[in-house]
């Protein structure tokens with residue numbers, strides 16, 4: 158496959174000159190590591206101190222990486238992207254909440270996005286985060302094999318009920334449901350719960366999708382184990398495959414607590430592990446559905462080649478590519494132009510509540526070698542192309 162991701166005309170077809178300039182300015186800022194560090198600290202402080210910084214955040218990172226403050230705001234973006242064949246996953250990105258009311262609010266919002274997805278072809282998936290439905294410590298405690306107190310057990314039963322409610326609704330409405338992956342020390346409990354949901358709701362096809370974070374060296378074995386279980390017990394496997402967003406946190410905790418890090422020894426090892434998992438799933442599509450969540454061009458080309466080799470249709474419904482809104486439009490829009498299934502996560506929520514998400518994006522773009530540079534190079538190339546076209 159030629160290097161289709163270099164086509165900047167297709168990549169930025171929805172961006173006006175002004176929007177392109179704004180994106181360039183933003184990535185220039187994000188590329189500056191000290192600035193991101195200071196900016197993050199100042200913003201966190203300002204938000205805690207209730208200083209009026211929301212306007213500034215909105216005009217910069219928020220509008221670039223988010224669809225709006227509520228689900229309705231997102232619909233115009235959904236329609237715009239859909240006009241170019243790119244679908245959306247509405248992602249209620251409020252994080253780090255610990256109260257029952259907030260878990261119930263996340264449940265309600267997820268149910269609402271399932272409704273949206275059922276009604277709109279341009280929204281093929283709904284999504285939620287395990288810790289959006291229950292306290293992190295509960296997942297952690299269960300993962301360590303500790304016994305819950307009576308109150309905690311009741312609290313946990315409510316988490317299970319929330320999972321069951323959204324999965325059963327997704328099944329009823331025939332909407333695929335992605336469940337995000339988080340820190341490894343809570344993930345075992347989430348994995349067990351998601352597997353239980355797959356057993357219940359993936360009998361006819363993959364409705365419930367778990368997430369495999371391939372920066373973890375144990376995940377390929379885990380995938381094979383789940384595959385065996387699916388075959389033995391008669392359910393389909395849905396998996397979003399990503400590299401993983403919490404690497405620094407994982408390594409730091411492992412070092413502090415003195416256990417071997419769950420993360421692959423190098424970037425190359427993660428890349429190999431990622432491609433191996435995706436390859437394994439593509440070889441078993443009769444029992445699996447795959448959501449390839451990546452901004453990595455090589456991994457994406459490999460999947461495209463394999464789709465060709467296996468003679469699969471590019472728009473086979475068991476096979477989706479996904480990127481995050483505000484990043485790697487060159488991959489998303491060019492994939493769509495070649496008729497592959499592609500969806501962008503479109504985060505939304507009140508400005509101050511989506512800050513942890515935004516900070517992860519800023520840090521990721523600062524730390525992932527080459528990624529921000531690539532965005533800048535592509536924008537530069539498109540500006541040049543437009544200038545020439547004007548002449």
Ligand SMILES: Cc1cc2nc3c(=O)[nH]c(=O)nc-3n(C[C@H](O)[C@H](O)[C@H](O)COP(=O)(O)OP(=O)(O)OC[C@H]3O[C@@H](n4cnc5c(N)ncnc54)[C@H](O)[C@@H]3O)c2cc1C
Nearest residue numbers: 337338372399400401402423424427450451452453479480
């Ligand atoms: C649609 C979508 C959904 C996502 N959902 C989730 C989710 O549910 N949970 C989650 O954790 N993340 C999620 N992510 C984020 C994802 O995990 C990555 O952080 C991000 O996509 C960058 O990785 P990449 O595959 O795009 O490629 P690249 O930019 O090629 O890879 C960067 C990644 O490689 C790994 N890496 C970097 N350096 C090293 C090293 N020295 N040793 C070992 N590994 C290294 C890290 O995982 C790093 O993030 C999602 C991403 C997308 C696009």
